Amino acid sequence: xxxxxxxxxxxxxxxxxxxxxxxxxxxxxxxxxxxxxxxxxxxxxxxxxxxxxxxxxxxxxxxxxxxxxxxxxxxxxxxxxxxxxxxxxxxxxxxxxxxxxxxxxxxxxxxxxxxxxxxxxxxxxxxxxxxxxxxxxxxxxxxxxxxxxxxxxxxxxxxxxxxxxxxxxxxxxxxxxxxxxxxxxxxxxxxxxxxxxxxxxxxxxxxxxxxxxxxxxxxxxxxxxxxxxxxxxxxxxxxxxxxxxxxxxxxxxxxxxxxxxxxxxxxxxxxxxxxxxxxxxxxxxxxxxxxxxxxxxxxxxxxxxxxxxxxxxxxxxxxxxxxxxxxxxxxxxxxxxxxxxxxxxxxxxxxxxxxxxxxxxxxxxxxxxxxxxxxxxxxxxxxxxxxxxxxxxxxxxxxxxxxxxxxxxxxxxxxx
Amino acid sequence: xxxxxxxxxxxxxxxxxxxxxxxxxxxxxxxxxxxxxxxxxxxxxxxxxxxxxxxxxxxxxxxxxxxxxxxxxxxxxxxxxxxxx
Numbered sequence: 001x002x003x004x005x006x007x008x009x010x011x012x013x014x015x016x017x018x019x020x021x022x023x024x025x026x027x028x029x030x031x032x033x034x035x036x037x038x039x040x041x042x043x044x045x046x047x048x049x050x051x052x053x054x055x056x057x058x059x060x061x062x063x064x065x066x067x068x069x070x071x072x073x074x075x076x077x078x079x080x081x082x083x084x085x086x087x088x089x090x091x092x093x094x095x096x097x098x099x100x101x102x103x104x105x106x107x108x109x110x111x112x113x114x115x116x117x118x119x120x121x122x123x124x125x126x127x128x129x130x131x132x133x134x135x136x137x138x139x140x141x142x143x144x145x146x147x148x149x150x151x152x153x154x155x156x157x158x159x160x161x162x163x164x165x166x167x168x169x170x171x172x173x174x175x176x177x178x179x180x181x182x183x184x185x186x187x188x189x190x191x192x193x194x195x196x197x198x199x200x201x202x203x204x205x206x207x208x209x210x211x212x213x214x215x216x217x218x219x220x221x222x223x224x225x226x227x228x229x230x231x232x233x234x235x236x237x238x239x240x241x242x243x244x245x246x247x248x249x250x251x252x253x254x255x256x257x258x259x260x261x262x263x264x265x266x267x268x269x270x271x272x273x274x275x276x277x278x279x280x281x282x283x284x285x286x287x288x289x290x291x292x293x294x295x296x297x298x299x300x301x302x303x304x305x306x307x308x309x310x311x312x313x314x315x316x317x318x319x320x321x322x323x324x325x326x327x328x329x330x331x332x333x334x335x336x337x338x339x340x341x342x343x344x345x346x347x348x349x350x351x352x353x354x355x356x357x358x359x360x361x362x363x364x365x366x367x368x369x370x371x372x373x374x375x376x377x378x379x380x381x382x383x384x385x386x387x388x389x390x391x392x393x394x395x396x397x398x399x400x401x402x403x404x405x406x407x408x409x410x411x412x413x414x415x416x
Numbered sequence: 417x418x419x420x421x422x423x424x425x426x427x428x429x430x431x432x433x434x435x436x437x438x439x440x441x442x443x444x445x446x447x448x449x450x451x452x453x454x455x456x457x458x459x460x461x462x463x464x465x466x467x468x469x470x471x472x473x474x475x476x477x478x479x480x481x482x483x484x485x486x487x488x489x490x491x492x493x494x495x496x497x498x499x500x501x
Contacts, residue, residue, distance in 0.1 A: 068437050072458070132468075135461035 007181045007262040008251040009412070011091025011244030012354050013083045013192075017237065017341065019058035022090070026358045029366040030388040034340045036235050038220040039198065045123055046200045051207070052215040052223035053198060054237030054342035072136060073149060074114035079240035079347075080146035080194030081153060087242035088154060088190065092256060097155045103186050105158030106147045107177045109169030109193030111346035112202065113143030113162075119199040146194050158186050164346070167306070169193050170241070171349030171400035171408040175265035177245050178292075187250050192242030195347040206236060209275075211310050222370040224343075226307035226336035227314050227378040234308040237342030241350035243357070260360045261413040263395065264293025270405030277313050277401050282320035285407035286397060290324070293411035295395055297325045300332065300411075302365045302389075302396040303381075304356045307336020308343055315377040317401065322380050333391075335384040339369040349400040353410055356398040360414040364388040365396075425467070425489050432466055446486035453485070460488075467492050 016025040017035040028035075039053035061070040061078040064085075070078055084106075088095070117140040121133040139145060144162040151160040159180075163172040170193025180186040197203075206212050213232040215223040224235040251258055266288025270281035290297055305317055314336075322329045337355050344351060359365040367384040374383060398410045430444035439453055450460065460482075464475050473495045482488040 071436065132465070135465050136458060139458070 005182045005184065006248035007178060008246050008248045008256070009243055009259045009262055009357050010246045010251050010256040011087040011093070012242070012259060012357065013086025013088070013090050014241035014351060014354060015056050015059055015079050015083050015239055017054050017056050017239060022086070026355065026362075029337060029340055029355055030364055032340065032367045032369040032387060034221040034369050036221050036223055036340070036342055038215060038217045041200070045127060049200060049203055051203060052213055052220040052235045054235065054239065054344070055198065056238055072139065074117045074140040074145060075196035075238070076110060076112070076114055076116070076194050077140070077146040077149050079196060079238065080108065080110075080192065080242070081149045083192055083194065083240035084150040084190050084242040085153065087192070087244050091244040091246075093244070095154070100157055101155060101188070102157035104156045104188040105186055105190070106151045106156055106160040107173040107189050107191045108147035108150070108162045109165070109171070109173035109346045109349060110143055110146065110162060110195055111164060111166050111169050112195060112197050113164075114141035114145055115202060116196055116199050117141040119201055150190055154190065156190065158189070165406045165408070166402035166404055167343065167345055168349055168400040168402035168406050168408045169346035171353065171398070171410055172267065172406070174243065174245070174262075174350060174353055174410055175267055175408050178262065178265050181245060181247055188244065188246045190242060191245055192240065192350040193347040194240035195345045196238045197236060197345055198238055203236065212236065213309065224309045224339050225370050226305070226309040226339050226368050227318070227371055227374055227383060228309070229373045229375040231309040231311065231314065231375070233310055234338065235342040237344040239341070239344040239347045239351060241347060241354050243350060243354065258415050260357045261415055262410070263295065263413040264289045264291070264411035266290075266292060266409045268407045270407065272405055274405075275403050277316045278405060279316055279320045279323060281405060281407050282317060282399070282401055283323045285409040286320065286324045286399070289397060289409035289411040293395070293413065295411065295413070298328060300325070300395050300397055301391070301393045302333045302356070302359060304352045304359075304396065304398040305334050305336040306399045306401040307338055307368065309336070309338065313401070315375070317399065318378045318381060329381050332381050333365055333384050333389050334381045335366055335368045337366055337368070339371070340366070349398070349408070352400070353398045356396045356410070357412055360393050360396055360412055363393050363414070364390050365393060425492055426485070428467070428470060429463065429485065429489070432463060436462070444485055446484065446489065448485045450483060450485065450488065463488065471496055
């Protein structure tokens with residue numbers, strides 16, 4: 001659907017699980033390097049935990065935010081605020097509270113919010129028999145905390161909303177902004193998501209679904225193998241990412257660097273099953289994103305797949321992609337980067353959008369790591385394996401297909 | 417609680433504010449305004465919680481909002497005395 005205003009991506013920021021900066025993260029993605037490690041936890045309260053996971057082990061909240069501010073945040077907000085401030089700086093925007101920006105806002109995604117705070121609170125109450133929890137528990141735990149902190153730190157006066165759509169949370173948060181900027185309601189939005197889900201209870205809950213990939217020290221890095229015949233399931237992760245989305249003319253006027261154009265978005269619901277994905281729902285979302293972006297399937301050169309490496313999900317997504325792209329499917333580059341950064345639940349959508357945007361900006365797309373034995377049921381597209389795909393990438397899609405059947409697809413276009 | 421071992425409440429308060437907000441303990445006097453010490457509503461809750469924890473008391477919900485350090489210590493003393501400590 002054509003619109004008067006275009007939307008530019010002018011800033012990117014994330015908390016890199018490898019410990020370096022944004023550029024370091026993308027380089028490792030291109031090389032097919034996995035951030036998945038064996039996460040073990042043993043303390044007096046819980047039974048021992050041992051599961052492949054992605055953690056931001058080098059993240060120092062006090063250093064990133066100052067101890068005073070970090071103290072008022074659950075880890076999910078610490079990660080999120082850090083990513084947002086990084087994207088803001090990347091966009092060349094000044095940290096000043098002088099000018100109230102009432103048409104600049106926040107759109108954030110998280111599946112579980114301050115779940116770590118809830119867990120430590122429950123331990124205090126139920127196991128340690130305490131009568132109270134610390135007074136900041138509500139403001140740490142509430143799911144809109146990260147968006148609030150970002151709004152406060154950056155002085156943003158437009159709407160500050162948080163979307164909770166399981167695995168599609170931050171993709172939805174990004175998508176919902178498109179119309180705000182196109183319509184002129186907002187000039188600039190800080191968008192993204194954050195998740196710190198590695199509490200004892202959350203990990204056990206996912207284990208109970210029998211879809212978490214198992215592993216040990218040696219095999220953990222390759223535990224998440226989307227599209228492989230022997231794929232075992234997904235790997236959980238914690239993380240945060242943010243993008244600055246801006247009215248195109250506003251970006252050009254202030255001389256901003258434009259990574260890519262955020263061209264379109266498609267959001268649908270499977271209305272089918274709580275966990276089993278649906279080909280039709282996914283196809284409709286991809287078609288909607290392509291059309292909304294003023295494109296046809298022939299214009300798209302790369303799809304960053306949802307690709308969680310579950311037995312059930314991967315073939316359904318490939319079938320949906322083939323349904324949309326038809327005879328072009330064999331030439332359409334596809335990769336599932338969860339093979340490297342894991343499934344950060346609510347934060348995954350923005351991390352994958354960042355990877356997609358950087359792929360268009362650099363004209364290099366990352367592989368699906370460890371894809372050495374393609375499942376026949378996942379064949380029919382051009383899987384990127386081993387190292388990066390270099391070539392003319394004109395436009396790309398980033399897919400997020402959530403539990404509950406919510407599908408959101410983001411379409412980006414390269415700029416020259 | 418053995419009152420010889422009990423840390424002076426003013427010291428408890430100034431150490432807490434130093435740790436939380438890096439406030440210079442020399443500024444934490446009974447006359448000092450809580451607002452000037454940047455003690456907002458949330459930090460006040462944390463202070464009350466800290467005293468309840470340390471002294472094993474329960475500060476009632478309907479206390480008047482203290483304006484100075486002295487006001488806050490007065491509330492704590494009153495509750496402690498009431499518990500017969």
